[in-house]
Amino acid sequence: MTEIVDIITAEQKQELNDLLEVIQTEADIVKKDYEENPSDMTNEDVVVVHQDSTLLDNIDEKLADVGYSIAPKKK
DSSP states (O other): OOOHHHHSOHHHHHHHHHHHHHHHHHHHHHHHHHHHSOOOOOTTOOOOOOTTOGGGTOTTOOHHHHOOOOOOOOO
8 A cells, every 4th residue: 555655745745744843833832831730620521612603713712701611410
């Protein structure tokens, strides 16, 4: 079977490497931020963002600006 790296051009390989570097840098930033500012969410917490949410269009908007908590009913 032909590997993808065998059929793409050198320019395409370079573009993929550049993207990989950007993605890795962003991942490192997110990891460092989480280590310095850990979440107070529990394993049972869930965050749901609707496809029409303004959060997806506005990078300055924070989840805390529009989010709310729903507690399960106590049995």
